[in-house]
Structures are given as structure tokens and as C-alpha cells.
Amino acid sequence: MTTIPRTVTLTFEPTGTTVPAVPGTTFLKAAHAGGVDITATCGGRGRCTSCRIKVLKGTVPPPTIMDKVQLGDDQVREGFRLACQTQVLEAATVQPAPPISEGTFQILSCAHDMRKDSRLRLDSGVQKVFVKAKCPTEEHHQTSDAEEILRQVPGVSHDLELDLLRRIPALLREANGELTVTTFYSKVLDIEAGDATAHKYGMAFDIGTTSIVGSLLDLDTGAQLAAVSGLNPQAVYGGDLMSRIAFAQFNPAALKKLQTRVLAAVNGHIKEATEQAGVDPRQIYKLVFVGNTCMHHIFLGIDPTHVGLAPYAPSVRAPLEFSARELLLRTNPSARVFFLPIVAGFVGADTMGVVLATRVYEGPVIRVAVDIGTNGEVVMGSRRGLMACSAPAGPALEGAQIKHGMRGAAGAIDRVTITEDVRYHTIGDLPSLGICGSGLIDALAQMLEAGVLDRSGLIRLEERDHLPPALRDRIVERNGERQFILVRAEESGSGEEIVITQQDIRQVQLAKGAIYSGLLMLQKVMGVPDDRIGELMLAGGFGNYLNIESAKRIGLLPDLPTERITYAGNAAALGAQMAVLSETERHRATALARKIEHVSLAARPDFQEVFVEAICFPGFAPEVTTAEVLGG
């Protein structure tokens, strides 16, 4: 039973067009519904700046992580927002603004950083120098084409790559000596005719098990010129990590298939991003990749078999550097391609991205970054040191292995409120088709709160008579399994009931228990009680949609004051972007990876105990406290 919303009026300047809007919808949707044309290049996903608006009158919610990432602190302070990310609260007047152009300065950073208004050091390592070279002459005979060109680029190595050596004689003469030399440290990456110093690009990629996210960056300004993403096309060979490892296991041909698919996807993203931004792919000189260990290995064609077997050891943890040529990436063939280092088996290069983006290594206060996914990674510490662990949560929080579970797509229930009866919200305000991870967490929290579940997670079938009548009727037992009817058949988009089964609840408990036990274990090993955690940063796509109160309620997150829990956005991808723009950050990742201590949950004899505690729901009967779990 969705609530019937009242409407408010939005005014779009400079035309003064007014449109009605239901509070809770976004300015973008309201504009489109009312016939106001606002471009949304990325499809309203907060991945570009094309729907930028300036709020002239009225209150809007605080900026989202995407507002901050795309627009930067200064713009946000000036009242700019992304129309696609900003919910309508009340009547307001806004003015659509042109997207931030290439030329505009825009720093990519992370939530934590931007709050402190610090700036990323723009030192990509890629340099372009315009030179005016002369052809060798008889008077000055002891020279070469290469020397004449590189004379004005001091400190650069003349040991050029083969294809450059081959192009040099014609380049020098055809361009009349007017050339642009691109270097990365002392290495010459390319020589182009004419003055091409204005075009210096890089790309960051986060290769996830589920999706691939790419970002095209201007190395001079730090501006994001295009954001691209898509599902990881390896999925046809296995939806999750372990099934993909199983597919490739001891089977070079299968591994090659996985590798080819992800490579093609990445090359597709490079093409898409460069076309979107009107950039020549040959002017992409630096790329940084992050991804979990398995994705990292598969991308490079390394057999991931042993990553999937205890003790889950990677084949290599060191930061790696390649040329785009050897990886068959369709950028400048000499572009430097970096993979951030791996900490340990399931604490991969993506976690290093999270570490960079959250700057969890900074400051005296203990902070925690939690990346919630099929594998939950937790990094905890301060400038005095970091520890990390990985918890195998499984796909329940992504809606998989849940009876009516689905991904966070249109029609998915993503918010649930239970008082006298059930109310819910679906993505896109469409008829409900299933429930996604954030909806599940909300539902369980609300079921606990309403007394539908007991503290152990059992649906209170026998005690249902104590519940309000509407709720009581939703508790049923079918084929010996207890179920809670979330959406009745007549209300749902599919015409069928949407239920949460006892089994679903157990799955969510296992998943949240895994992640929380990772956090608890680090707290235990480092001797950090809840009150010493200065900030808990939620990373990863899922983290952004999570209702923090519900997450605390079901014990996915510890019961910290809500202001100490923050969203860090897609921190893995942000970290990769930072390493593209800044050699300081890339080198920092190398240095940090050596120092992060990995806590192997499986190897800890006390893990079982912590895990059992973590899968229970907190707060009802505090017979076991976190303090007890922490060993006092």
C-alpha cells in the first residue's frame, strides 16, 4: 500500500516554467515529466555533469556523494546539484546550467577528502612538450633525428620504442620539425606532429565481478570528461566470482574466453568514452586498473584457480606496469597501464582504490572503510597502521539466492516501512517486481522492529497473534517454511505475491554476519571498541543505497552514532582515478600495500565464535554484547 503523495511546484528559470512534483522524486524526473528539457547524458546515474542545476530558492537535501564527486566542493557550496541525484523536498526554483566543460577545473576526490576541502595533487607523470626541431645538417653532422627532436626535452631517454623509432624520420621532416613529445618520467611515449600539448588524457577502470566502471580524465585539469560503465560480460560464464574461477579452473581456453570478454568490454568503454568526449584514444597515455584479485588475474590472463582455493593466494601482489600494446588496449600503444597492488587473496587492487579514496591511512583517529559486496572488504586503522580483511558475504545482499530477490533495477523494492502494516517504495516508482538488497535490509530491520522476527531471526509464527491484524495475516507457513508476505499478489507488478522466506532471512543473516564479523575481528585484533571508531565509511555501489539505520538495526553495521557513518561512493573506482591523476597517489598505493596487515578470518581460531555472534540480530535481548565478543 504506497502512500498517496501530495505535490509541490518547481519553477525552472530562466523561462519560469512551472511543473508539479511529488516530494521524493528527483528534479530530473520532475523536469522531464513536466516537459522541461534537461540533458542526462549518463542516463541519470550521477556519472556526468550534463544535468547540473543551480538551486535559486527553496530547500534541497544535502549533496549526495555523486554531487560531490561530479561537481566538487566549490560548486556544491554555491548551490549547484545534479538534477538526477537531488530529491524534491518542497517547492523550489532552480536553473539548469550547462555541463562542466573540459576546460573547467574539476578535482576528483572522495567524500572524506572533499569534506576537508583538500585537493588532489595533479601529477600524472605524463608530460607534453612542444619542440621546434631542425633536421640534421652537414655543419652539425654528429647527430641523429632523435637527438634533434629530444634536445629540447632534457633528461629523457633516447632508447625509444620500436614503433616510435620507425616513425621518427618521416615525423621530423613532414611536420617541419614542429612536434609534441609526450613523456612519462624519462620514457618517451609518443611524438606527434604540431602542438598537441593541450591533449593529455588518462583512464581509470574498476573491473568488478558484476560491472565495469570506466572514467576518462583530463590529466591537466583533473576533469572527468566521460564516465562509462556496463555489466561485466564474463557473467555469461558465471554470475559470481567462484563460478567464474570454477569455469576457468585449469582450463586455459576457458580463461582465454573470460579474458577476451573483459578486454573487449574495456576496449568498448574506451571507444565509448573517447567518442562521448571527442577525444583521440591515441592521446590516452596512462591507465590505472583496480579490481578484485580474481578479476585482476583474469584480465591479465593469469590462471585464477589458486585464488579460489585455500589459502586463496594471488599469483602476484606487486603493483604491475604494462604498455597498452602488450595488453591490447586501444589507447596510445605506449600508454602506461598500471594495476594497483593486491594486499592478499580477497583484499585486492580494488581495496587499494578504497584505501586511496577514503584516505583511511590519514590522521590519528581510527577509521574504517567497509566495501559491501559479494565479498565484503574491511580496512581499519589510522596513520599508525592499517589492517584489512575480507569476508565472503555471498550474493544475498545483491538480491541473489533470495526467493523474490533482484538487482537494484526499476521495479525493485528498495525501501520498506512496517508499522501497522507494510509500506514500500520501488525504484522508478513502478509496480513492484521483487526486492533488492537495500529493500531486504530495510524489510528485516522493520520486521525486527515490528516484532515479526525474534532476535534469532525466526519469523514469529506462533506468536503472530500479538501483532497488528494486517501484519498477522502476512505471516504464513507453506510447505513447512515460514514466510512473510511483503506484497500481495493483487498489488504486485507481476501479479504474484512477493514474500520473504525464513530461508531468505537466514541468507541475509549469513551475509551481514560475514561482513560484520570481518569488522568485529579487526576491532578485536586491533583492540578497538565501537566508541573508538571515529568514522565508518561505506564504499561500493551498494553502500550508497543502504539505509544506515536499518543496517545498524540488523547488525550489518555496528551501532555507531549515525553522523559517524558516511558514504564514500564507488571508492575503488575513485581511488583508481586518483592514481591516474596523481603519481603521488599511485606511489602511495604501492607503499601502503606493503604495510597493510591482512587478517585471515579463516585462519583465526576465534573466528567461529565472532561469526556466530555476528549473524544474530542485536538489541532485543542484550545477553551477548559486542564487548564480550571483543574479549572485554
Next chain:
Amino acid sequence: MTTIPRTVTLTFEPTGTTVPAVPGTTFLKAAHAGGVDITATCGGRGRCTSCRIKVLKGTVPPPTIMDKVQLGDDQVREGFRLACQTQVLEAATVQPAPPISEGTFQILSCAHDMRKDSRLRLDSGVQKVFVKAKCPTEEHHQTSDAEEILRQVPGVSHDLELDLLRRIPALLREANGELTVTTFYSKVLDIEAGDATAHKYGMAFDIGTTSIVGSLLDLDTGAQLAAVSGLNPQAVYGGDLMSRIAFAQFNPAALKKLQTRVLAAVNGHIKEATEQAGVDPRQIYKLVFVGNTCMHHIFLGIDPTHVGLAPYAPSVRAPLEFSARELLLRTNPSARVFFLPIVAGFVGADTMGVVLATRVYEGPVIRVAVDIGTNGEVVMGSRRGLMACSAPAGPALEGAQIKHGMRGAAGAIDRVTITEDVRYHTIGDLPSLGICGSGLIDALAQMLEAGVLDRSGLIRLEERDHLPPALRDRIVERNGERQFILVRAEESGSGEEIVITQQDIRQVQLAKGAIYSGLLMLQKVMGVPDDRIGELMLAGGFGNYLNIESAKRIGLLPDLPTERITYAGNAAALGAQMAVLSETERHRATALARKIEHVSLAARPDFQEVFVEAICFPGFAPEVTTAEVLGG
């Protein structure tokens, strides 16, 4: 009219077999003619040690350069010789000895060096370490396959190449952790199963316009395991350098043809050498190439057009490093491939090989290395500095563009004596087919001496009556051209006369004049009169066959005391071999190339004057002396 030789008796121990031999023939030929089986793996070219003999009784000539190169000073002192290189002087007793095996220590060096009995520092830079690695375990979980393997190879980079990364998981497990890691400085080149530390090879190549010479070396012992050579198969597209440049000029497809041919030849030589020595090509980890600038550029696929046009500038002079993979060389794909630096247009990487091998940069005394070929390169100096120049001699000294000229092959006249009449010697003691470069130089020297030529090089047709009757009859004029009949039709192998025409004499004069003027120019620029030249070292294949007295007689070489003129062997190839075995030498080449001063003959206004003097024959009427040419 060849002399009728007497025969002497050779005794071969331990069997005591006796065979007759004509003095002047080699021990190898005498043995084979007499049924004594001595292996000559390289075909009797002094390129291996398979025909090694020990002289037990009797006198043999001083060791040749090949004896010294192949056997080393110690062996030569002990009486060992190469049967293929050692001429029979008188009756002697010898004992065939087994070839020097891989295990034996053998230093490759050059004539100059070995005379001083100095030793090459064996520091190839390639290291092999046998490790016993454990698979990662749960107890020690923060590690990777790569780290477990490389733990015992300190200081090595873990940023491994792609194909190595891909092989690591299986390698570690299949070999039970027993692995051999090959490194070049901090770079890992390969990881092999088991203990393969004994197998560490390198190859040196001299890519000449005419021929390609390769040498397979044991990097541990310095031993040459195989020597291979063949004609440069680019010859079908042009016999000399300029015609090959013309073929490739502004024509990428033609360039590709030239490149493909030389690459195939080199890969063929790698195959041949490794098969000969029973070596796995994947265990070749370092290669050094030398060659003139044009061959260098073509091998790398760099358009040589501008090398053939004034000011003859190379596209790159710097020392270059590649992987065998990118050059498509069939060795270990990660093998490091080096090209020695180029000094200037026609003073190429081959000259750097000559510089290394002759150590012309050493000591306080001025020394000169002269590489006689189609282009003659001259390097002069001492530890105080070096100057170099290149002189375009043309192919006359190789028998080309000479009426009855031919290469130094079987049947070629290679020695000529003229007193009352003409006597000559042919290669292989076969009926004469033509005359090769060394024969031409001998012939001209003897014709001068006998008064057949005047000092200007003119055949004395009018004055022939002053000559002995046999000589007088050999001077004829046909179709307006003066000729000297060297071999009468009835004596020659082809049944036709072999003559030296006035035009031939002019060609030789131009060729020898070019080379000598290069030397004279360096003497002039450096202010070095003849008596300050401490040593003149003849490099290159041709230099080894040259009769020094005749070369001085015709003014190809200055009139130095004969003991100051030495043979340096194929110094370019030797230098490449030194750089394979010794990083000290390779780095020395880099440092020296920066310091050698190139004297461009074409750019010197005084060159014409020097050249005109140099093409004349010295000694008859000393109206112009070297001192005068040197400007006093």
C-alpha cells in the same frame, strides 16, 4: 706460372699415421688428403675449436688471429693450434685434441688484448639462481606465488612480464617449488623448473652489408659454443649499401622485405648455432648486435633513406635495448637485445665493436683501427680521446667493378709476385678464375715495383721495352685501353685471360685513396705524423688477408714499420661478443660513443687536396710527402 711444390711428411699421433703435405697447405687439408679424420665443424674457417691440434715436433708459423681468438693465449703458448689455420712449413708431428668443451674456460678477446694477456671481465649481467619455494600456506597468508619464488632472489622487481605472470601458478606447483630464476639486473627474464643454473647463453651478431656473423657464447665461461655465418640475404635487393637504401627509399613495403630477410637469416643462425651446440634457444638471455648504420636501421625497420642522403644522419644514435619478443627473435622472448650505439652516419655500431675489441681508447700512445670494407672506417686516438671518420671506398677491394675481379673464394688469385715474370697463388690451389682484393693489391704493388706502372698508376705501354721480355709481352692495348695480362688463357681455369686493366687500377686507386685519405685526414686533424702512430690495427675480414707490405707499397696504408701494423680479426663481431659477455664493455661502448669525435670528410674543405694525394702511389718520386699533406 705456379711454383711446383716439394712435399714434407706430417706425423699424426697417437696413431703415428704419416701423410705427405705441400708446404703452405694447412694441417687440416693435409690430414684430410691423407685420410686422417679431423673434425672441422665450422668448415675450416677458424670459427670453432673442433680441429684443435697440439704441435709436438717441428716448426709452425706464429699463431693467427683465429688461433688466438679460439684457443686463447695460454693454449697457444702450450703449442695448440687450429689445424685449419696453421700452414705447414716443414715436417712436423702433431696430435689432434678434442675441441674445447663448454666447461673449459675460454676468454674471447682481441689480438691487441691477448698480446697483453689481459682478461675480459665476465659480467654479462645475466644471473641464474636456483630456489626452493613453498606454495603459500594458510599460516603465512599474506603472500603470493611470485613472492614465494622471488623471496630468495633479493633486489629483484616483482613487476613481471605478462607471459611470466601467466606461467607462474603452474610452474610453482608442478616443479614442487624447485625453480631457477634468471635475472638481468633487477628484471626477471625467466623462471624454469628445476636447477637450470648451468645454462646461460648469449649471442653476438655482426650484421654486415655482405655477410652476417653470429656467435653463441656461454655467459658463465665466456666460451664460444658455436660460430655461424652466411651472406646477408638482402643482397638480392642490392649488393651494396646504397643500392639497398635506394630499394627501401620511401617505400615501407620494400623496407619490410629487407627487414624480413635479415630477421629470417638471424633466426636461422640462432637455430643453427643452438643446434650445433646442443643449446636450448630459450636459454639465450642476452644478444648484442652491431652493424653499420644502414644495416642497424633496416634490421629495426627504420627507414634508412636519410642515412643515404647528405648529411647521412642516422635516425637514432643512442644505444638501444629491446626484448627478443618485440624484435621477433627466436630466443628467450624476454632476452635483452642490445644495439651498440652509432657514432655518426657511416661510423656505425660496427665501429663501436671495433673500438671495444681493439681497445684503441686505452693507453697513452696514439693507435689507429682501420676497418677496410666498402666503407672504410678509421678510428684514431688514445686514452686522451678518439676521432673517427668514414671513407667511401667502394667495392673494388672486394673484387667488384674489376674486370676479372671476384670475391676471395676458391680459384681467386690472392697472392702475386712479379720479378722476371708473374707468379701467383690461388685460394685452394685451384686453377685461377679471377682476382680478389688481396691479389689486386699484391698485383699493383708488384707492378709498381717491377716498373710496369708509373707512380701515377699508368701502365707503361710506351716504356715497356725497358722491362724483362716476359713482362713486356704482358702489356697490351686493346680498344684503346691499356691492360696487363696476369694469367694467359692457356693457364687459367676458365680458359680465358685474366687481365688487369688501366680502369681496374684506377678503381683500386680510388678505393685505397679513400681509405688512406680518411687516415690522413685524422692524422691532420689530430696533428699526428706517421712516426707517432704506435700501432695500426687492421680490422674486418678483408684486413686479415691483406699483404701488409703490398698495402704499404700502393699507399693503402702508411709506411709504418711492419711490426706496428697488426691484424685485429673481425673486430666488429669481437666487440659485440665482448659486450655480450661483459656489461663493463657494453657500458663502455655507451660512454665512448658520446666522446668519439666524428670528422666528416665531405664537410672538410681540405679533403679534396688530401684525397688527390692519397690516390697516388707513394715512394717513386717523393715530390709530395705525407708531411706536406699534413701541412707540415
